[in-house]
Amino acid sequence: MVAVMIGAGPHKAWHTAVAIGVAEEPLCELRVRASAARAQRLLAWAAAWPERTWAVEGAGGVGHLLAQQLLAAGERVLDVAPELGARVRLLAAGDTNKNDPDDARPVAIAALRSAGIAEVRPDDHAAVLKAWSKRHRDLGRTRTQLVCRLHAVLCELIPGGVPKAITAAHTAHLLNSITPSGAVGAARCELAGAFSDDLRRIDAQMRDTHKKLTAAVRATGTSLTGLFGAGPVIAAAVIGDVRNISRFPGRDHFAACNATAPIEVSSGQRKIYRLSSRGNRRLNHAAHMAAVTQIRHRHSAGRAHYDRKLAEGNTPKEALWSLKRQISDAIFACLQADARRAAAARSPGGQPGHHSESRAAGLHPARRLFGQATPGPATHPTTPAGTDAPAAFPAPLPARASEQPGPGPGKARPRSGASRRP
Numbered sequence: 001m002v003a004v005m006i007g008a009g010p011h012k013a014w015h016t017a018v019a020i021g022v023a024e025e026p027l028c029e030l031r032v033r034a035s036a037a038r039a040q041r042l043l044a045w046a047a048a049w050p051e052r053t054w055a056v057e058g059a060g061g062v063g064h065l066l067a068q069q070l071l072a073a074g075e076r077v078l079d080v081a082p083e084l085g086a087r088v089r090l091l092a093a094g095d096t097n098k099n100d101p102d103d104a105r106p107v108a109i110a111a112l113r114s115a116g117i118a119e120v121r122p123d124d125h126a127a128v129l130k131a132w133s134k135r136h137r138d139l140g141r142t143r144t145q146l147v148c149r150l151h152a153v154l155c156e157l158i159p160g161g162v163p164k165a166i167t168a169a170h171t172a173h174l175l176n177s178i179t180p181s182g183a184v185g186a187a188r189c190e191l192a193g194a195f196s197d198d199l200r201r202i203d204a205q206m207r208d209t210h211k212k213l214t215a216a217v218r219a220t221g222t223s224l225t226g227l228f229g230a231g232p233v234i235a236a237a238v239i240g241d242v243r244n245i246s247r248f249p250g251r252d253h254f255a256a257c258n259a260t261a262p263i264e265v266s267s268g269q270r271k272i273y274r275l276s277s278r279g280n281r282r283l284n285h286a287a288h289m290a291a292v293t294q295i296r297h298r299h300s301a302g303r304a305h306y307d308r309k310l311a312e313g314n315t316p317k318e319a320l321w322s323l324k325r326q327i328s329d330a331i332f333a334c335l336q337a338d339a340r341r342a343a344a345a346r347s348p349g350g351q352p353g354h355h356s357e358s359r360a361a362g363l364h365p366a367r368r369l370f371g372q373a374t375p376g377p378a379t380h381p382t383t384p385a386g387t388d389a390p391a392a393f394p395a396p397l398p399a400r401a402s403e404q405p406g407p408g409p410g411k412a413r414p415r416s417g418a419s420r421r422p
Contacts, residue, residue, distance in 0.1 A: 003051035007080075007108025008042075010034075010056065010063035017042055018104040019049060024112065026105060039069040055080045055111030057103070059120045067120045077120040084110035118247060125220060130240030132213040136233060137282075139209060143202045150195040157188050168200035221341070223334045227327070228300050229293030234286045238331060241282050245335040251328070258283035260328040262321065275321055284324075287331065291323045302327070 004027065009016045013034055019027040030045045032038050046052055052075075059067035059079035070077050088106035111117050147166060154171075155161035157178055162170070175193055180186040214232040217225065217239075224235040248254040255261035259279030265272050294302025302323055309319035 004049035004053070005108045005112045006046055006049075006052055006054050007104040007106070007111065008054060008056045008063065008066065009085075009104035009107060010058070010066050012062065015042070015066060016104045017045070018108055019046070019052075020105060020108045020112065022112070024109055029104070039066065039073065042070070043073055043075070052076075053078060053111070055108050055117075056120070057085055057107045058082055068123060071120055071122060078111045078117045079120050080107045080111050080114075080117060084114060121244065124243070125216070126239050126243040128216050129213070129220070129236040132209060132216055133233070133236040133240045136206065136209045136213055136236075139202060139206045143199070143206065146195060146199050146202060150192060150199065153188055153192045153195065157185070157192065168196045168203065171196040171199070220338070222338050224331065224338075227290065227330055227334065228297075228302060229290035229327075230286075230331075234290060237282055237286045238335070241280055242335060245332070245339050248332070251332040254332045255325055255328045258287060258328055260284065260287055260321070260324045287324045287327045290327050291320055294323065294327075295320070 004019050004021060006017055006019045011034070014031055015034055015038055016029065016031045018029040021027055027049075028045075030042065032041045046054075054067075054070050054075050054077045056063040056067040056070070056077055057080050058064075059077065067077050067079065085103065085106040088109050089103075092106070150166060150171065151161055154166075154174065157180075158174065162174070171192060175189055175196070178185075178189060180189045210233070213236050217232040217235045220239060222235055222239060224230050224238060225232060230238075245254075248257065252261065256276070257279050259276040259281070261276065262273040263276045265274055291302060294300040295306050297303060305326060306319045306323050309322050310316065314322065
């Protein structure tokens with residue numbers, strides 16, 4: 001039983017904490033400046049309630065440092081999503097307007113009354129992967145913006161512009177062949193050259209980041225990179241966001257988290273399913289990129305699954321949804337196997353080769369999808385049962401109602417055959 005729940009609304013400049021009792025009555029509040037002594041001030045203020053739990057809004061974002069400082073001091077800390085606090089404010093006042101005290105108290109109420117609030121864990125190697133993954137993602141977005149601007153300038157210098165992907169070396173070659181006419185043309189050539197230099201620098205930073213990210217993924221010993229289409233970038237994004245796979249009771253919960261499980265939007269006699277727009281979009285993007293890679297290579301088991309769904313009457317989008325769900329299940333199985341190996345390595349009497357627990361908890365290791373990390377000919381034999389390495393090309397997973405994509409929005413059709421939901 002929690003005697004006192006302390007909700008914390010962290011901001012860049014100020015942190016506000018509100019303590020409430022089990023009846024949600026406010027006990028006290030404190031507002032401190034974000035400084036080196038903020039954690040000590042909050043702990044000294046909270047010492048009046050020995051049985052206390054902290055609820056930090058956005059412990060994975062702005063509140064990350066505060067949550068880790070409280071955790072290091074031996075406190076129990078919960079991570080409350082900002083959406084939960086907003087719902088409490090909406091139910092209490094009819095709107096989501098807030099100030100700092102009205103922000104911290106709903107956070108405490110949400111943590112007190114909501115089931116399944118995650119506890120904050122100390123930073124581990126997954127935090128390293130998340131940091132480098134974010135750096136790689138940010139550089140990729142910056143590069144895309146830079147290339148778009150470069151294309152726009154080249155369209156003003158070359159009739160039709162450059163229709164294909166462009167590199168810094170290609171840009172330099174084009175600019176050497178252009179004779180600018182007048183001050184405007186010279187300015188555009190100079191601007192294109194500056195964009196080319198920026199592009200060369202971004203490419204060098206991305207290569208350096210990729211090397212560091214690859215080394216960090218290799219240090220985990222994960223089996224995720226054994227999945228076809230899942231290289232170090234995807235593995236880092238998945239491990240960095242999931243961190244602890246045991247927080248998901250099963251693969252269906254994991255699919256709901258990464259939005260690869262279709263949701264029902266039926267009304268009356270119409271049974272309609274559509275792709276969920278919720279969930280962790282980074283995990284969804286990782287599954288999407290692995291699926292697209294598999295579809296592009298005809299020898300892969302993922303392409304065979306995609307073609308089979310098309311032959312059963314699914315649209316290309318629905319076939320892609322189904323493949324993404326299969327990849328989600330394969331990722332979940334790999335993360336479970338990694339967690340078991342890590343637990344066996346920490347246990348004094350653990351036997352890494354023992355997998356009786358995995359038979360009930362998740363997929364059989366020999367039935368994981370879809371082979372090697374780097375697309376190539378199918379030359380590796382199927383992994384023997386009882387090992388933790390992904391099989392090269394296992395048999396397709398059995399169909400289940402929770403994993404099959406239904407018809408798209410606004411579409412209703414007979415639900416017959418293996419590809420339809422029962």
